[in-house]
Amino acid sequence: MNLLFRIVYRGGKSGHMNLVALIDYGSGNVHSAAGALKEAARRADLTIEVTTTADPALIARADRIILPGVGHYADCAENLHARPGLVDALESAVLQDRKPFLGICVGMQLLADFGLEDGETRGLGWVHGVVSRIEPGPGHAIPHVGWNELRIPRPHPLLEGLGPEPHAYFTHSYAFSPEDPGQIAASTDYGVPFTSAVAAANIFGTQFHPEMSQRVGLQLLANFLTWKP
Numbered sequence: 001m002n003l004l005f006r007i008v009y010r011g012g013k014s015g016h017m018n019l020v021a022l023i024d025y026g027s028g029n030v031h032s033a034a035g036a037l038k039e040a041a042r043r044a045d046l047t048i049e050v051t052t053t054a055d056p057a058l059i060a061r062a063d064r065i066i067l068p069g070v071g072h073y074a075d076c077a078e079n080l081h082a083r084p085g086l087v088d089a090l091e092s093a094v095l096q097d098r099k100p101f102l103g104i105c106v107g108m109q110l111l112a113d114f115g116l117e118d119g120e121t122r123g124l125g126w127v128h129g130v131v132s133r134i135e136p137g138p139g140h141a142i143p144h145v146g147w148n149e150l151r152i153p154r155p156h157p158l159l160e161g162l163g164p165e166p167h168a169y170f171t172h173s174y175a176f177s178p179e180d181p182g183q184i185a186a187s188t189d190y191g192v193p194f195t196s197a198v199a200a201a202n203i204f205g206t207q208f209h210p211e212m213s214q215r216v217g218l219q220l221l222a223n224f225l226t227w228k229p
Contacts, residue, residue: 018048018225021062023090025054025083027076028068028107029211036211037066040221048225056089064224065090065099069106073115073131073174076106077123087124095126098202100227102158108198108205109176117174127200129178136191143173150186150196150208150216158204158223159185159197166216168196168208175207202229 020037024030030052041048051058059065067090069076081087094101103111112123115131123131134142147167152159159166175194178184185204186197198205204224210217 018046018064019062020048020050020064020066020225021059022050022052023054023059023065023067023086023107024052025076025079025086027071027079028104029070030068033066033068033104033211036218037221037225040218041225043218044222044225046222046225054083054086056085059086059089059093062093063099064102064227065093066102066104066224067107067110068104069108069110071106073106073109073117073123074119074121077110077115077121080110091124094203098229100224100229101203102224103203103205104211105172105207105209108207109174111198111203111205112176112178115174126203127176127178127183127198127205128180129176129183131174131176133173134175134190134192134194140191143171144190145171148188148190148196148208150188152186153184156185156199156204157227157229158199158220160223161219162216168206168210168213168216170196170208172207176205 034050037050093099109131110123111127112129112131113125115121150166183200184195185199187193188196196207210220
């Protein structure tokens with residue numbers, strides 16, 4: 001079954017238990033993400049079950065799917081494909097069944113066609129584009145670590161209620177450049193502009209870490225838990 005742990009939070013709002021599959025493939029901080037989801041559900045008074053898993057059967061039953069990711073793009077891609085049936089299960093749930101999907105940091109970058117960290121590595125290809133190194137110029141250290149502003153070009157349900165000039169927490173050296181600029185849900189300036197969130201139908205991704213972004217991150221996660229794309 002490949003079940004690592006589960007968190008259940010029962011809020012005051014009645015209705016269907018919201019089953020969230022938090023994908024564990026050895027490349028993401030699932031514990032902090034699960035804790036943030038529980039807190040987001042508490043604040044929004046929602047009932048959820050968060051299950052960390054790489055089991056295709058659980059993914060098929062889930063209402064929502066989150067793919068975290070930290071570290072090296074090629075390592076994350078290799079770990080993802082090394083789990084038997086995982087990529088097929090994700091593609092069936094997200095691309096065919098159109099379940100709400102959230103990719104976080106490298107989990108968002110894996111949506112691209114290719115990543116260029118230490119060579120060229122194929123991604124999932126769900127959102128066409130390439131992940132390449134940030135080249136911000138003098139005065140901006142790489143990796144980019146810390147808080148920075150999200151610039152939101154157009155409304156999106158996951159970005160509602162973030163407040164004026166929302167800031168989120170980043171830690172990365174590479175950024176995703178979507179082929180279609182209309183899929184850029186938020187951008188951030190770090191000497192040069194880079195994509196800090198992408199959106200395509202039922203797919204959303206953040207370069208920043210919602211689980212580390214305090215109020216802004218918890219609001220985004222609460223939005224995700226009620227999102228009906």
